[in-house]
Amino acid sequence: MAKNTDLHETRQTVTYTGVAGWIDRRLPVLTGFRAEYITYRMPANLNWLWNFGAILTVVLMVMLATGLFLAIHYTPSAADAFASVEAIDRQVPSGWLLRSIHMTGASLFMAALYIHLFRGLYYGSYKQPRELLWITGLVLLCMVMLTAFAGYVLPWGQMSYWGADVVGKAVGAVPGIGGWLEHFLQGGDAPGDVSLHRLFILHFFMAFAVLGVVVVHVAVLHVAGSGNPKGIEPPAATVPFHPYYSAKDAAGLVLFITVFAVLVFFFPAIVAEPENYRPANPMHTPADIEPEWYFLPFYGILQSVPSKFGGLVVSVGAIGLLFLAPWLDTSPVRSARYRPVYRLGIVGLVVAFVTLGLVGRHHAEGIWMIVGRIATLVYYGHFLLVMPWSTRRERTLPAGVEGTP
Amino acid sequence: MSRLHGLAAALAVLGGVSGVRAEVPTTRAPTPAHVWSFDGPMGRFDMASVQRGYAVYNQVCSACHGMAAVTYGDLAGIGLNEAQVRQIAASHKVPGPLDDDGHPTRRPATPNDHLLSPFPNPQAAMRANSGVVPPDQSRLAMVFPGGPSRIYALLTSYGPAPAGMTIAPGHAYNPYFDGRQTAMPQPLRDHQVTYADGTDATLAREAEDVTNFLAWAAWPHLAERHRIGARIVLYLVFLFVLTILLKRKVWSHVH
Numbered sequence: 001m002a003k004n005t006d007l008h009e010t011r012q013t014v015t016y017t018g019v020a021g022w023i024d025r026r027l028p029v030l031t032g033f034r035a036e037y038i039t040y041r042m043p044a045n046l047n048w049l050w051n052f053g054a055i056l057t058v059v060l061m062v063m064l065a066t067g068l069f070l071a072i073h074y075t076p077s078a079a080d081a082f083a084s085v086e087a088i089d090r091q092v093p094s095g096w097l098l099r100s101i102h103m104t105g106a107s108l109f110m111a112a113l114y115i116h117l118f119r120g121l122y123y124g125s126y127k128q129p130r131e132l133l134w135i136t137g138l139v140l141l142c143m144v145m146l147t148a149f150a151g152y153v154l155p156w157g158q159m160s161y162w163g164a165d166v167v168g169k170a171v172g173a174v175p176g177i178g179g180w181l182e183h184f185l186q187g188g189d190a191p192g193d194v195s196l197h198r199l200f201i202l203h204f205f206m207a208f209a210v211l212g213v214v215v216v217h218v219a220v221l222h223v224a225g226s227g228n229p230k231g232i233e234p235p236a237a238t239v240p241f242h243p244y245y246s247a248k249d250a251a252g253l254v255l256f257i258t259v260f261a262v263l264v265f266f267f268p269a270i271v272a273e274p275e276n277y278r279p280a281n282p283m284h285t286p287a288d289i290e291p292e293w294y295f296l297p298f299y300g301i302l303q304s305v306p307s308k309f310g311g312l313v314v315s316v317g318a319i320g321l322l323f324l325a326p327w328l329d330t331s332p333v334r335s336a337r338y339r340p341v342y343r344l345g346i347v348g349l350v351v352a353f354v355t356l357g358l359v360g361r362h363h364a365e366g367i368w369m370i371v372g373r374i375a376t377l378v379y380y381g382h383f384l385l386v387m388p389w390s391t392r393r394e395r396t397l398p399a400g401v402e403g404t405p
Numbered sequence: 406m407s408r409l410h411g412l413a414a415a416l417a418v419l420g421g422v423s424g425v426r427a428e429v430p431t432t433r434a435p436t437p438a439h440v441w442s443f444d445g446p447m448g449r450f451d452m453a454s455v456q457r458g459y460a461v462y463n464q465v466c467s468a469c470h471g472m473a474a475v476t477y478g479d480l481a482g483i484g485l486n487e488a489q490v491r492q493i494a495a496s497h498k499v500p501g502p503l504d505d506d507g508h509p510t511r512r513p514a515t516p517n518d519h520l521l522s523p524f525p526n527p528q529a530a531m532r533a534n535s536g537v538v539p540p541d542q543s544r545l546a547m548v549f550p551g552g553p554s555r556i557y558a559l560l561t562s563y564g565p566a567p568a569g570m571t572i573a574p575g576h577a578y579n580p581y582f583d584g585r586q587t588a589m590p591q592p593l594r595d596h597q598v599t600y601a602d603g604t605d606a607t608l609a610r611e612a613e614d615v616t617n618f619l620a621w622a623a624w625p626h627l628a629e630r631h632r633i634g635a636r637i638v639l640y641l642v643f644l645f646v647l648t649i650l651l652k653r654k655v656w657s658h659v660h
């Protein structure tokens with residue numbers, strides 16, 4: 001293992017022959033694949049948290065495949081959507097299985113996305129020179145959230161309908177363009193035929209747009225290369241992607257798929273809300289309108305803030321702050337391992353995020369309102385106080401740790 | 406916990422029956438726990454009971470409740486063969502095309518037809534049922550708060566109202582409904598149906614059978630899901646051991 005700063009091995013070029021060679025000389029896909037996925041140099045010290053990018057890529061493929069199948073059998077109209085989904089679940093051969101994979105996959109995709117994101121925050125992956133990589137990642141987060149919301153409306157159950165209603169009203173609270181935006185999304189004052197049609201197109205389109213942005217995300221990644229848990233660059237040792245990380249990714253992926261299968265086959269109720277198996281009924285508001293778990297932290301913020309528009313700003317701002325991370329924290333030390341203050345901040349951030357989820361679940365009622373406001377302050381505090389402040393204090397690696405930060 | 410609930414429910418019912426006037430409770434009684442063969446991650450349906458349950462649904466419940474997401478063909482899932490499914494379908498009439506004079510007709514159902522509500526529209530359903538539409542039963546066991554155990558409890562708990570409680574016209578006393586009364590008249594009694602397999606049709610038997618059938622309708626692939634799932638998870642665990650060994654071997658020269 002040579003200490004190698006060149007990620008793309010140029011010494012060992014392979015000459016392809018026959019048809020492969022003919023194609024490769026005209027369109028170097030094989031050479032390109034070899035350079036990016038076989039000989040490509042990776043830090044030797046990555047931990048299991050670096051598996052989640054590969055996991056996300058594979059789950060995205062599974063979502064696209066099962067989604068295409070569902071779209072073939074789905075009818076995007078208020079009158080027929082619910083029945084068409086019931087037919088997928090009951091009469092279409094293996095429909096129940098593919099639908100269950102798609103539903104469970106959405107939840108696990110968001111779970112993997114959050115792990116991937118907090119990994120980046122902990123190890124300082126957003127820092128120079130990976131700012132653009134970080135931003136493409138956040139664009140993906142926003143796109144995936146929009147896709148997930150649109151997808152949840154499609155089965156047109158009670159939660160679909162009232163979820164769309166709540167979001168429509170929240171969007172409508174934006175001053176100036178709110179009314180226009182609400183109409184654009186919903187095509188009317190309440191969710192209906194037009195909204196369903198629009199959200200179906202949005203869901204379908206966004207899913208593939210995500211794929212396109214993932215290609216950009218990975219292309220940007222391969223310019224700067226992967227970071228590493230120590231945050232010391234260039235890393236002390238590198239290994240080629242194949243067979244080292246192909247083997248490690250395979251093991252992580254199989255473990256993840258095992259968890260996936262346990263949920264799909266034995267505990268599907270964990271991700272399926274029973275209330276959504278009642279058809280949408282505009283005349284009957286459910287007692288408890290609650291978004292999917294992955295939106296709960298933002299819902300918690302929304303409800304902790306007294307004004308509707310204020311809540312919207314603060315909860316969208318929580319995502320907006322993530323975009324600013326590379327400029328709020330400019331300490332040359334990347335990894336939280338060597339930054340006690342920053343580390344404390346990020347532990348607080350994760351605790352606040354989970355707490356806000358609970359606040360969302362309890363609709364910020366009673367004591368949860370106070371808890372929600374404190375957690376919101378802790379969340380914002382990590383970005384607006386801990387990041388700039390620890391940037392000034394934590395600038396060098398502790399004695400005994402080798403390398404340039 | 407569930408034992409306590411059961412006790413509380415028993416006390417509540419006793420209190421009601423013995424006519425303790427002090428407080429007539431109107432919030433519904435907590436559901437007593439009931440053991441079902443389909444409970445738990447490896448649960449299965451008792452198919453003989455599900456089949457008898459279909460007979461109860463067909464002879465009793467379907468007079469008021471539809472099961473619109475389910476087709477006659479789906480009944481193959483409770484262990485009926487194709488001929489039986491066809492025969493069952495043909496014994497029901499569904500709306501057919503208009504005749505030459507523009508009058509609605511009815512035709513025998515086919516396996517692709519759905520178990521529709523007996524009422525042509527919600528207004529008719531309300532008029533026939535003291536102003537309440539009998540809910541569709543396709544997913545009832547899943548969406549009904551309290552689930553199958555509460556369905557079983559309410560089917561077996563009709564009785565005289567406690568003294569001092571006013572029951573709305575067309576309603577009956579039942580502690581497991583919200584408000585402890587319901588627009589559904591007592592649907593099941595001992596020997597309400599006759600079972601083809603000779604099972605003695607007690608009220609408890611009928612209620613358990615029809616609840617099993619409703620649970621099957623709500624989770625039609627449960628047994629298949631558990632069966633395939635066990636194999637797939639076993640295979641994945643085996644694959645995981647292999648990939649971990651491979652990873653260890655590949656990385657053995659590093660560090």
Ligand code: HEM
Pocket residue numbers: 049050051052053054056057060113116117120123124125126130133134135136137138140141144210214217218221225226227228
């Ligand atoms: C559709 C969703 C996404 C996919 C498929 C995806 C895919 C990947 C892949 C394959 C890698 C390389 C392996 C790894 O480091 O785990 C990676 C790295 C990275 N991703 Fe993502 N990603 C997604 C979303 C995000 C999000 C939401 C963020 C956060 C804003 C993000 C930020 C990063 C960063 C900073 C790295 C480099 C980390 C480092 O090496 O230090 N990605 N991504």
